[in-house]
Amino acid sequence: MSPSKTLWESTDRTLKEKEAGSPHKEKHAAHGELVRDAIIGFADGLTVPFALTAGLSSLGSAKLVILGGLAELFAGSLSMGLGAYLAAVTEAKHYEVEELRERAEVKEKPLAEEDEVYEIFEQYGIERAQSKGVVEGLKANEDMWVRFMMDFELKLEKPRTKMAWIEGIVMAVTYFFGGLLPMIPYFAFKNVTHALFTSIGITALILVVFGYVKALVTGCRHIDAVWSAVQTLLVGAVAAGASYGIVRGVNSAENVTAMTG
Amino acid sequence: MSPSKTLWESTDRTLKEKEAGSPHKEKHAAHGELVRDAIIGFADGLTVPFALTAGLSSLGSAKLVILGGLAELFAGSLSMGLGAYLAAVTEAKHYEVEELRERAEVKEKPLAEEDEVYEIFEQYGIERAQSKGVVEGLKANEDMWVRFMMDFELKLEKPRTKMAWIEGIVMAVTYFFGGLLPMIPYFAFKNVTHALFTSIGITALILVVFGYVKALVTGCRHIDAVWSAVQTLLVGAVAAGASYGIVRGVNSAENVTAMTG
Numbered sequence: 001m002s003p004s005k006t007l008w009e010s011t012d013r014t015l016k017e018k019e020a021g022s023p024h025k026e027k028h029a030a031h032g033e034l035v036r037d038a039i040i041g042f043a044d045g046l047t048v049p050f051a052l053t054a055g056l057s058s059l060g061s062a063k064l065v066i067l068g069g070l071a072e073l074f075a076g077s078l079s080m081g082l083g084a085y086l087a088a089v090t091e092a093k094h095y096e097v098e099e100l101r102e103r104a105e106v107k108e109k110p111l112a113e114e115d116e117v118y119e120i121f122e123q124y125g126i127e128r129a130q131s132k133g134v135v136e137g138l139k140a141n142e143d144m145w146v147r148f149m150m151d152f153e154l155k156l157e158k159p160r161t162k163m164a165w166i167e168g169i170v171m172a173v174t175y176f177f178g179g180l181l182p183m184i185p186y187f188a189f190k191n192v193t194h195a196l197f198t199s200i201g202i203t204a205l206i207l208v209v210f211g212y213v214k215a216l217v218t219g220c221r222h223i224d225a226v227w228s229a230v231q232t233l234l235v236g237a238v239a240a241g242a243s244y245g246i247v248r249g250v251n252s253a254e255n256v257t258a259m260t261g
Numbered sequence: 262m263s264p265s266k267t268l269w270e271s272t273d274r275t276l277k278e279k280e281a282g283s284p285h286k287e288k289h290a291a292h293g294e295l296v297r298d299a300i301i302g303f304a305d306g307l308t309v310p311f312a313l314t315a316g317l318s319s320l321g322s323a324k325l326v327i328l329g330g331l332a333e334l335f336a337g338s339l340s341m342g343l344g345a346y347l348a349a350v351t352e353a354k355h356y357e358v359e360e361l362r363e364r365a366e367v368k369e370k371p372l373a374e375e376d377e378v379y380e381i382f383e384q385y386g387i388e389r390a391q392s393k394g395v396v397e398g399l400k401a402n403e404d405m406w407v408r409f410m411m412d413f414e415l416k417l418e419k420p421r422t423k424m425a426w427i428e429g430i431v432m433a434v435t436y437f438f439g440g441l442l443p444m445i446p447y448f449a450f451k452n453v454t455h456a457l458f459t460s461i462g463i464t465a466l467i468l469v470v471f472g473y474v475k476a477l478v479t480g481c482r483h484i485d486a487v488w489s490a491v492q493t494l495l496v497g498a499v500a501a502g503a504s505y506g507i508v509r510g511v512n513s514a515e516n517v518t519a520m521t522g
Contacts, residue, residue, distance in 0.1 A: 047344070048309075051336030056329060067511055068317060068329045071504045075312030078500040083308070086492055093485060124405045126398035133391035134382060144385040152413060224354060231347055239339040243332045250328055 042210065045080070045178030047236045049073055050203045053183055055243030057196040059251060062186045065195070069183045073176055081172025088164035095150075095159050102149045106142060113149065114139065120152050181206060200240070207233045303471065306341070306439030308497045310334055311464045314444055316504030318457040320512060323447045326456070330444045334437055342433025349425035356411075356420050363410045367403060374410065375400065381413050442467060461501070468494045 049072050056068045106113050114135055121131035138145040150156050185198035211232030212225045310333050317329045367374050375396055382392035399406040411417050446459035472493030473486045 047340035048333070048336045051340065052329070052332045055332030055336065059328065064325070067320065067508050068313075068332070070511060071313045071316030071329070071508045072309070072333060074503040074507050075309045075316065075500045078503055079308035079312065079496055082496040082499065086489075086496065090489065121395060121398070124399065124409050125402050126395055126405075130394035130398040133394050134387055137382070137387035137391040138385065141386050144387075148385050151416075155412075155416070155418065157416065228347075228351065235340055235343040235347065238343065239336045242335040242339055246335050247328050247332045250331060 042174050042178050045076070045175035046181065046203065046206060046210070047239050048076060049179030050182035050199065050236060051239035051243040053186060053199065054196060054240040055245075055247040057186075057192050057199075058244055058248040060192055062190060062192050062195055065186045065192065066183065069179075069186065073179045073183075076179060077172040077176040080175045081168040083168075084171040085164050085168030088159060088167050092159040092164070095156050098154055098156060099146065099150055102154070103142075103146045106145050106149070110139070113145070116149070116153055203236055203240075204233055207236045303435050303439050306337070306436035307442065307464065307467060307471070308500050309337060310440030311443035311460065311497060312500035312504040314447060314460060315457060315501040316508040318447075318453050318460075319505050319509040321453055323451060323453050323456055326447045326453065327444065330440070330447065334440045334444075337440060338433040338437040341436045342429040345432040346425050346429030349420060349428050353420040353425070356417050359415055359417060360407065360411055363415070364403070364407045367406050367410070371400070374406070377410070377414055464497055464501075465494055468497045 049069055052072050053065045053069045056065045059065075117135050117138060118128050118131055121134070122128075138148055150158070182199045182203045185195040185202065186192070189195040189198065208229045211229030216222075216225050310330055313333050314326045314330045317326045320326075378396050378399060379389050379392055382395070383389075399409055411419070443460045443464045446456040446463065447453070450456040450459065469490045472490030477483070477486050
């Protein structure tokens with residue numbers, strides 16, 4: 001499954017790029033964000049084109065379904081990929097801005113910053129007497145102090161800008177192929193209804209497997225994974241049902257032949 | 262603009278829910294993740310339905326555009342919202358699993374965990390002699406020690422599960438209304454070409470404003486904000502162009518009237 005693949009690849013990237021920390025640590029660190037991206041990205045890629053084509057199938061024309069589906073695939077994968085790329089770039093910019101600001105604070109009002117370090121540790125019930133050593137250590141090295149503030153005060157992870165393109169491409173490709181799968185039956189069958197049911201079958205299967213693998217990858221137990229698979233399937237069903245209903249409803253209100261002139 | 266609004270609301274949520282830290286700190290902390298979500302979410306909501314409807318407009322029927330657009334709006338906003346909700350729930354689950362594991366490690370091999378704390382500080386050039394006080398402080402309180410490891414070793418932020426529903430709803434609503442805007446002209450004009458150009462105008466305007474506000478909210482300077490606005494506009498243009506091109510291409514290959522029978 002692409003999402004979990006992405007997950008592991010990115011974990012490896014994190015491992016390579018972060019100097020410190022044992023694999024198991026970094027794997028954890030990499031998860032949180034990527035799990036989210038992978039789930040939203042792939043679930044969309046699979047669900048939206050499926051639901052859209054299901055909705056359009058109520059018009060009774062396989063070709064219309066294919067045209068609408070292709071329009072969605074290109075629109076979706078491009079905006080998804082470019083969106084992810086731009087988001088990564090914006091994040092990097094944001095980090096840069098905050099880092100400059102933090103460095104200025106360390107330079108211009110070190111006492112206030114010193115206090116902030118003490119406050120960070122006080123959140124964990126550590127008295128100033130106990131954290132004094134760390135504070136002294138940070139004061140001795142401005143770069144390390146700034147890095148510490150970025151990590152522990154602002155909790156901003158240094159973005160891997162060189163990854164922005166790759167992230168964008170991965171997201172676009174995942175979305176495109178995820179979205180292509182539910183459309184295949186409409187290429188294969190002349191009969192839209194047959195195509196629709198085959199498409200539902202294919203998508204349901206993938207959604208279940210995806211939901212299951214997804215949950216396992218995030219470290220859930222099998223029972224939770226099954227529940228997650230069911231949930232993922234429900235998302236697809238609800239989205240497709242709503243889409244089918246609205247198209248059929250609007251369409252029966254209007255005469256379809258009048259529309260397609 | 263909904264995304265920046267979402268951004269601030271969520272920031273306020275974070276402020277309310279996190280016991281420690283000054284407003285400016287938490288604002289920072291909240292940004293990173295939310296910026297990304299807001300950008301991807303809203304950009305998609307606006308871009309995909311716009312690009313899809315632009316693509317379908319090449320078929321020459323406003324009604325087809327509206328049907329395809331509505332199918333996409335419902336499919337997109339539902340899968341987006343439910344996807345975001347499930348992602349939040351999965352994250353919470355993931356956090357829970359990791360926390361249990363961390364607590365077990367603290368209980369069962371405290372010396373190894375102690376070492377990991379020292380290693381964290383060594384990453385910032387702080388010697389063991391200097392960080393000893395903090396380590397002793399953590400050892401005195403298991404809960405705090407586990408929280409410290411979650412924050413500074415795994416760098417996992419405690420998910421706000423009660424927010425999962427709200428996040429999902431916000432995302433779905435944002436997507437829906439973002440996607441509705443480019444469709445309005447197709448309701449208004451009988452002539453698809455007029456509708457298309459009006460839709461392009463409306464979307465371009467919103468994308469530019471959105472891109473600009475977005476960049477300012479993330480703390481960029483005006484010049485960067487302008488550049489960001491241009492980028493956001495380009496995404497929309499590329500996606501719509503590709504969608505229009507593919508539909509027109511496939512459509513001219515096939516006879517449209519044959520298709521819509």
